[in-house]
Amino acid sequence: MDALLFMIFAAIAVICGINLVVQTHPISSALSLVGVMGALAALYLLLGGEFIAAAQLVVYAGAIMVLFVFVIMLLNAGTEKKLTVRPLGKYLGAPLLLLFFGMMAYLIQRILPESSPVVFGAFQSGTAAEIGKSLFTVYLLPFEVTSVLILIAILGAIVLARKEVD
Amino acid sequence: MPLGPLPAAVPPSWYLTLSAILFALGVLGFLLRRNIITVFMSIELMLNAVNLSFITFSYMLKRVDGHIFSFFVMVVAAAEAAVGLAIILTVFKNRQTLEIDEVSTLKN
Numbered sequence: 001m002d003a004l005l006f007m008i009f010a011a012i013a014v015i016c017g018i019n020l021v022v023q024t025h026p027i028s029s030a031l032s033l034v035g036v037m038g039a040l041a042a043l044y045l046l047l048g049g050e051f052i053a054a055a056q057l058v059v060y061a062g063a064i065m066v067l068f069v070f071v072i073m074l075l076n077a078g079t080e081k082k083l084t085v086r087p088l089g090k091y092l093g094a095p096l097l098l099l100f101f102g103m104m105a106y107l108i109q110r111i112l113p114e115s116s117p118v119v120f121g122a123f124q125s126g127t128a129a130e131i132g133k134s135l136f137t138v139y140l141l142p143f144e145v146t147s148v149l150i151l152i153a154i155l156g157a158i159v160l161a162r163k164e165v166d
Numbered sequence: 167m168p169l170g171p172l173p174a175a176v177p178p179s180w181y182l183t184l185s186a187i188l189f190a191l192g193v194l195g196f197l198l199r200r201n202i203i204t205v206f207m208s209i210e211l212m213l214n215a216v217n218l219s220f221i222t223f224s225y226m227l228k229r230v231d232g233h234i235f236s237f238f239v240m241v242v243a244a245a246e247a248a249v250g251l252a253i254i255l256t257v258f259k260n261r262q263t264l265e266i267d268e269v270s271t272l273k274n
Contacts, residue, residue, distance in 0.1 A: 063244065067247055118178055152245075
């Protein structure tokens with residue numbers, strides 16, 4: 001069952017990822033990216049990361065992608081120009097890419113130590129309580145620095161959006 | 167990778183392979199696409215792929231640290247999206263284009 005779920009959501013993620021790259025209209029790419037993020041959230045749940053799965057849906061698929069779709073709508077972004085591909089890339093590109101993926105998969109299988117398969121429910125510390133405990137003790141300084149980072153990002157976005165920059 | 171009947175559960179290396187494939191797709195989109203918004207979305211895809219690696223390693227080591235790192239990646243991605251999209255808006259306001267090839271002032 002776990003393997004079947006992994007296969008389904010991995011297939012969704014890869015198909016949506018390919019769709020993101022090949023679509024020429026940005027709104028299609030944005031919707032494909034939402035698909036990738038939803039599939040990844042399901043995979044996080046399989047790996048026992050319930051908090052991260054929820055955060056993935058709320059922060060990424062909810063907030064960030066809505067921001068993207070707003071900007072696409074605001075700028076009225078249309079289909080992009082056809083990319084000119086040289087014949088070498090046209091005929092060699094796809095086979096070489098597949099070869100690269102194959103070698104990458106083979107390498108990962110080889111160098112990783114033998115480990116027990118991923119079973120749903122085997123990892124129990126992905127809850128909000130455990131993450132909060134770790135976040136406010138071991139990772140307190142990075143957490144506080146992150147708040148400064150977000151403050152700077154907000155100020156930067158406001159300055160960029162309201163002033164006429166030449 | 168053993169072929170044949172599907173096992174009941176997959177090893178963590180399959181998750182890492184999926185993460186690598188998604189990252190490579192993100193690089194591909196970053197290099198191929200000419201629309202500045204799509205390029206930006208490819209970067210988000212790469213960040214997501216790295217997050218999957220973090221969560222998988224966290225599962226393998228039975229530690230919660232990977233979840234914290236992926237949480238920080240999400241926060242940085244949110245901040246980056248806010249600033250990046252503001253920059254895209256400014257570029258469009260000044261140049262009326264979204265093609266990255268036409269935004270080449272630094273080249274000359």
